[in-house]
Each structure stands twice: as structure tokens, then as C-alpha cells.
Amino acid sequence: MTHPDPNIPQAPPLTLYYQGKPVRVLLHHGHCCLLADDILALSPPRLRHQLQRQLAEYPGCALTLPQHDSPQCGWPETALQRALQQSKRPAARQLQHWLQQQVLPALQQLPPDAPRWEQALAMAAEAGQQISHAVLKAVLEHGSDWQHSHWLLTLNYTASHPRRHAHGRLVALNSSATSLQALAQHIAGPDGSASRNGELLRLAMACHQQLAKRTEKQAWRAEAAEQPRANPAA
Template sequence: MNPPNDQAIETPLRLDYAKSLAMRVVRRSEGFWFVAADVAAAMKLELAGLLQILGEPAGRLLRLADGEEPALCLSEGELDEALRRVKKPGARRLRRWWEEETRPALLRDNGTNGAAGTAARLHLALALAAEAAQQVSRAVMEDVLRGPGPWQHSRWVVALDYAPNNQQRWPHGRVIGLSSTVSTLGGLAERIAEPDKLPVTTVELIKLAAACHLRLAERMGRMTA
């Protein structure tokens, strides 16, 4: 038996899943639909094998704006069933990609910018998340390799430098102590001025005041020279 054929033309989101694989996702009023061939490829299965696992009839034929022939698409329930039945690393990776990263991002989108805007924001969010993970990983590795230290009880600061054209950037991250605070210079002055806002000792305040006095004296000397 052939799956039902929907005559409405849908514009799928083309979402980066792997280096050479884009996952096409259709957002409809009843939920998300996934091109079955893309799902099978992500799990490293033949489409016929995936359909055999699900049991026929499965899916629905949808007319997509980027294809001449209707494409077999799976509902969210069918995708969940496939992820439950397929015992492969590819299925576990697809589950994490969809349930933990992609679906929450799509649900937060209000749809005002259409499919193209949603896909662009999602690409940016995933790229920034991946870059942050790289930066933290490298910062941890470098600090641990330096030898014994407080890295196990430290926080980490990273600088996100995302390139819209997806050029690779060198990760930048470093460890900061639990007692450290990241602030702008203007914010630092405000925090010091308010009582109990920033825990600093008298010695630390004296050092800060002395350093500021020396810097001001240097600048005043340049102005009068």
C-alpha cells in the first residue's frame, strides 16, 4: 500500500547535520516531518531497511519546493519509533541532534522570518555552541598539560568569534579562578564603590589605588610637558 500523498507544496528547512549531509525538516501545524531518505542516511541505513524496521505503510508523501517528485517523509512519532528501534551509534547521534539541540531551537522560534530565517538562526546557534565546546576543550587540555594546578576547581572564560561563512577559527578559552570576577573597567569601578558588592581586602584596595594614582600621574605629566 502506498503512503498518502499530500498535494500542498512545502518549503523544508535544510539543516546541517553532518559534513556531507543536510537534514530536510518540514514544519507543519501537526508537527515536524523529516525526509525519510535523510533519516536513513543519518543512521547509515538504506531507505528500504529503515521502512522495513518501521513497518509499512510508513510516512507520507509530501511535495517539497526543492524537488520535482513527492518525497516520503516521516512524522515525529515515526522518527521517535525509528530512533527507539535502531540500535546503532548513528541513531543515538541523530536523537541527540534532534531532541537536545535542534527541536528546542525550532520551538523557540516564532516563525516570523520564515523558513530561511529559522534555518539561519539555527545554523548560527549550532555553530556557536560547537565553537564554545572546542574552546573549552582546548583550554582544559592546555591547563592540565601545564601540570598540577587548580583547574579542577576553576571556571572558564571563552571568546566566541563566529564567522558567517563558517571559516575555522582558533579556539580561545582560559581558566579563571573561583575567586575571579570578569568585568569591564567601568563596571569594576561601580562594583568597588558599592559596599559588599565586590569582596576585596584593604591591601587589594591599596594596590588598586596606588596603581591608578601612578597611571594618572604619568598621564598628567605628559599633558603638562
């Protein structure tokens, strides 16, 4: 098993889900490694023993995870795929299909340089933690009103921090956010908008003012284009 360099910061793991169970993925010396305990936890007993036996001779990765004092064992995705290919069990084929069709295509779209990978993993982990805490708190404290809760999430990433620290903050909002294109469709929909009449009236007035300004500018431009140019003095 290769051990990590303590002087090189390691990003938090990217957590994926297979059949509702978490699978943590980290970048280790340019290779994608999956946490061995997570793979074993979602595998049936026979497949679990087969993977342990086949991957025992392969040098695994020593992955440093938050809240763990000792490095955890990880399996490179190439070695894991070879072990799954040698198995004829349906669970192995399903896991291999998940790796090939969902995990690897998504990871191949990530930037090839390690700092961008670390930044993405750190911010994704922080965002997931912030949102999880907000949803848990809303459901427990707000009763049925949790379905109408909205938050604004701000994220920051400090590349110079020893552990590539990402920090975020959630701000509770009393209104929802939507794109400008979807706003008109939302208001004109069958259910309409939950906004009050006064709010809708102010929104309509603001739109009319913007249209009036743009129409006036277009009229000026058309008038200027129609005016004949002054003839130069003879």
C-alpha cells in the first residue's frame, strides 16, 4: 500500500451513491481511488470475499479522510474493474456497469490538473454539508413549512490553506429564485404565483417602464437614421 506524503494536502472525498449507499472517491497521485470499505459494504457476501481475495495482492492507496486518525484503504478504479470483470456474479456486472456508465464519464469531464480537482471536491463536500444541515434543521423545526424554505448558499475556497479549506454559509430566504425566462411562464401558469396583487402590480409597472425606455431609445435611433445628412458647404 502506498502511503500519502504528509506535506501534500489531500482534498475531501467526492461522495457518490450506488443503490442509495455512499461510495467515496479520491484522487491519489493522478489516479481515481474508491474507498475499499464503501465497495465492500455494498457488495453481497460472496462478491465481497472475492474482491478481498483478488485485490489483496494489488498495492492499494492509503487515503486520508476527515475524522480518521489512520489512512483508509482505497482501490484504484482500474484494479477494481479488472476484479469485477473476472467475476460472473450479477452484482459484479451491475457494479461494473455503474462505474463505466456513470462514474468514469463524470470524472473524465473534470479538469485534468490536481488543484482544480481538489477545489471542486472541497467545495462540493462543503456545499453538501451545508445543505444537509439546513434541510435537517428545516424539517425538524418548521414542520410542514419546510417545503417552502429557500436558502442562498455562498462558497469560498482558500487554496493556500494547508488542507485546501472550503467554507460556506447558508442564508435563509423568504422568496424563491428563478430565471427571467421562467418567471413569465411561472406567473402565467395554471396555478399562478403566490405573490400578492401589489407585488405583481409593482413587477408589471417595472416591466412597462423598462419597455418604455427601450422603445424611446429605438425611436431616437430610427429618427436619427431617417434624417438626411447635411450637405457640405459649397
